[in-house]
Amino acid sequence: MKWDILRNNAFGKQGLKESCVTSIEFAVVVFCSFYVGKLLIPNQETLSLISGLWCAISAIVVLHDNRKATLHAAIIRGLGSLIGAVISGLFLSYFVASFWLLIPMIIITAFLCSLFKFEEGLRLALITVTVVFAVSLVSPDVSGYENAIYRFIESLIGIAFALSARWFTLKFILKRFRFSFLKNRVFK
Numbered sequence: 001m002k003w004d005i006l007r008n009n010a011f012g013k014q015g016l017k018e019s020c021v022t023s024i025e026f027a028v029v030v031f032c033s034f035y036v037g038k039l040l041i042p043n044q045e046t047l048s049l050i051s052g053l054w055c056a057i058s059a060i061v062v063l064h065d066n067r068k069a070t071l072h073a074a075i076i077r078g079l080g081s082l083i084g085a086v087i088s089g090l091f092l093s094y095f096v097a098s099f100w101l102l103i104p105m106i107i108i109t110a111f112l113c114s115l116f117k118f119e120e121g122l123r124l125a126l127i128t129v130t131v132v133f134a135v136s137l138v139s140p141d142v143s144g145y146e147n148a149i150y151r152f153i154e155s156l157i158g159i160a161f162a163l164s165a166r167w168f169t170l171k172f173i174l175k176r177f178r179f180s181f182l183k184n185r186v187f188k
Helices: 002-009 013-040 045-062 067-094 099-115 119-138 144-177 180-186
Strands: none
Touching (some): 013 045, 013 144, 045 119, 067 119, 067 144
């Protein structure tokens, strides 16, 4: 019984086509996000790599197998990143980055997300706080608010690439190459 499910879904003609489309889609979205993010900070190699990585991570987190799920993930990612960027930007603008500073940043972020019933975005907000904090440790010459603004913009870039892929790229592929098996996946 288990093998029939695998054979019918994963190894069938339709499963193979869908896997190919998904693989290509992720490759294009992640590569483009990383590349654009890397261009955001051209003069500093370490920071440009972090920028590209953060864009790519955002795109991966947001891109889902249908429009509704992708849009929902984009909203959660955007709000979580905004909350994390604002809190870390405020803290790191007034205090020097030290490991002890991370504790109140995490507590306040978790408290605010919980207070406003935003548990779904809590982890993304905490990840943003932690990344902004880590970048401040690696590059103390970059101001806290500038660091936070960059991480938020990078999240938006990743979100934009994921949404673009879900709305435009697959719509083009469906029309151009007649991948009708993807209609249920894309237009939900």
